[in-house]
Amino acid sequence: MGRADFEIHGVGVKAGQKLVVDIPLPGLYTETTVNMPVHVVHGKREGPTLLVSAAVHGDEINGVEIIRRLLLQPQLKKLRGTLLVVPIVNVLGFHIQSRYLPDRRDLNRSFPGREQGSLAARLAHIFLSEVVRRADLGIDLHTAAIHRDNFPQIRADMSLESLAPLAKAFAAPMLIHSAPPDGSLRHSASVEQVPIMVYEAGEALRFDEVAIRVGLRGVVNVMREMGMLSLKRKPPKPSVVLRSTAWVRAPSSGLVRMLVKLGDMVSKEDVLAFVGDAGGSGEKPIVSSSDGVIIGRTNLPLVYEGEAVFHVGRTRQASLLEQHLDAMQDGGQFNLPEIVEEPEIV
Numbered sequence: 028m029g030r031a032d033f034e035i036h037g038v039g040v041k042a043g044q045k046l047v048v049d050i051p052l053p054g055l056y057t058e059t060t061v062n063m064p065v066h067v068v069h070g071k072r073e074g075p076t077l078l079v080s081a082a083v084h085g086d087e088i089n090g091v092e093i094i095r096r097l098l099l100q101p102q103l104k105k106l107r108g109t110l111l112v113v114p115i116v117n118v119l120g121f122h123i124q125s126r127y128l129p130d131r132r133d134l135n136r137s138f139p140g141r142e143q144g145s146l147a148a149r150l151a152h153i154f155l156s157e158v159v160r161r162a163d164l165g166i167d168l169h170t171a172a173i174h175r176d177n178f179p180q181i182r183a184d185m186s187l188e189s190l191a192p193l194a195k196a197f198a199a200p201m202l203i204h205s206a207p208p209d210g211s212l213r214h215s216a217s218v219e220q221v222p223i224m225v226y227e228a229g230e231a232l233r234f235d236e237v238a239i240r241v242g243l244r245g246v247v248n249v250m251r252e253m254g255m256l257s258l259k260r261k262p263p264k265p266s267v268v269l270r271s272t273a274w275v276r277a278p279s280s281g282l283v284r285m286l287v288k289l290g291d292m293v294s295k296e297d298v299l300a301f302v303g304d305a306g307g308s309g310e311k312p313i314v315s316s317s318d319g320v321i322i323g324r325t326n327l328p329l330v331y332e333g334e335a336v337f338h339v340g341r342t343r344q345a346s347l348l349e350q351h352l353d354a355m356q357d358g359g360q361f362n363l364p365e366i367v368e369e370p371e372i373v
């Protein structure tokens with residue numbers, strides 16, 4: 028007896044088969060039909076079902092590239108369990124290169140959604156009921172918002188026993204415990220007993236080669252930990268654990284001159300940037316409110332008073348962070364022999 032078919036949206040995917048199942052969404056007002064393609068890799072051998080999703084925010088595209096490379100991995104031929112992959116969840120937002128849906132709602136604040144609700148609520152409901160519920164665990168791939176950049180990090184509710192070891196296994200440079208916000212995919216999925224971790228790396232509407240490689244390696248690491256792929260001999264370097272994070276905000280509106288970049292260690296009272304007017308007067312320092320590492324930053328040097336310019340994470344593991352930074356700089360550790368070689372995107 029072979030393994031049973033994997034049923035999704037009324038389609039049976041056979042063991043050893045790779046199939047794209049289209050799930051219908053509300054269409055465009057141009058009489059154009061819209062689907063959410065779900066890639067199903069149903070392994071020949073029994074095992075768990077992992078969901079990997081990207082572009083819940085329609086302009087966050089690093090994850091789409093991570094998924095493209097994941098689906099090319101030759102090791103998937105020996106997959107144990109089932110991989111459910113949705114490269115573009117927010118199809119309508121992706122189409123207009125927007126974080127939001129055309130109704131200006133944030134899909135990641137619209138879960139669990141409703142069948143008869145708003146456009147965002149309908150999309151959330153379809154994704155949750157047709158796809159998420161079919162998985163045992165999920166990895167949702169994000170980037171920072173437009174004009175902002177995030178250092179590669181995993182955000183997960185580390186109080187969930189089924190999720191914490193796998194969030195560690197991803198082995199992103201940084202790991203942050205965070206309870207899921209209301210209305211988020213992460214929150215609604217955990218109510219449905221499908222724990223989800225979020226990978227945050229890079230900037231919206233950009234490809235970032237390091238963020239992509241770290242993300243691909245992380246997904247493969249989690250699949251190994253879940254027994255879906257065979258184990259690697261050398262365990263990955265553990266993540267730097269951040270105990271808490273804080274935003275550093277602009278003291279006034281103006282033009283910003285940055286003095287620190289992502290991954291830099293900073294001390295309380297350090298000047299991180301200056302903000303001033305175009306005439307060169309009235310310049311004020313932007314001062315760090317705590318010791319820590321820069322995990323997020325705006326890339327647009329034009330800010331309003333109160334705007335979050337830096338995101339600082341508190342950690343005691345400065346030397347481990349240094350090791351991650353070195354590895355990310357030479358990129359060497361990401362050229363794992365079992366991962367398909369890709370030309371580097373610059």
Ligand SMILES: [Zn+2]
Nearest residue numbers: 084087169170
């Ligand atoms: Zn996002």
